[in-house]
Amino acid sequence: MAEKSQPVGHFGDDPLALATFYRLMLGTRWNTISEAANEMAKLGFKASANRIQQALALSEFPREVLDLFKGVGMVNRTARELIRMRNEQGMEQIVARAIEIDPAGKSRSQILALICGIENGRNFRTYQRETPLSLNRRYRDGIESGLWSAMRQAGKMMEVSPSRLAEASAIAALPRRFLICLLSTP
Structure with a gap:
């Protein structure tokens, strides 16, 4: 049985990154959305033709x-x-x-x-896989704009536990070289 190749990068759940990747390889690695979905699957990416089409529509x-x-x-x-x-x-x-x-x-x-x-x-569920850096950025933006002044107050308004905010802040405070390693790991 052939081993599936590991992806060299990942899109996670980011449709704009998917649209960018699709356009980057269009005409060289694939010519249609269907071909792209098949090729991406071979590379280890989860991207159906429908998801690619949706990503392209959003990017417009x-x-x-x-x-x-x-x-x-x-x-x-x-x-x-x-x-x-x-x-x-x-x-x-x-x-x-x-x-x-x-x-x-x-x-x-x-x-x-x-x-x-x-x-x-x-009506929209909160996406629980928000990155710690993104969560910390939202928290800091709220402090700077005066929406809240304490982590507990921010947690209540952001619908996130204060402990999760504290963890996100701790991660964001790590030295840059550690953050680069974290961000480059799929």
Whole structure:
């Protein structure tokens, strides 16, 4: 039995990285979405044709929308919801809302709820695999913008345990050389 090759990198749950990789290899390693899905599977990446198509659609969204997620990252669930909202409400409506949003201290779910025009963001589950660095960035943004002044208060507003915030802060405080090692490990 042939051994499956290990991926040289990974996308995790990042549709924008997937779209970038697809376009980078288009015309050299593959010519269609279907071929790309097959080739990525051989490389050890989990990327169905549907997921690639979704990633490409998301990557076409205006910067006003995508930039809101720079601090918290983008995941496949967020991509699905944004595409669904675009189909239901139209891009103009989404962009109009996006322009009014200050992402500082907000979670991915909160930003998504605001873009979709949903008052209570609890309709979107919190993505539990948020990286410690991303979580710490949100926490620090909230402190700087005055949304909260203590970890316990931030935890309550961010819907994250204060111990998880403390852990994220400790990881973010590690020397840069350790962080580079952590970030380069799949």
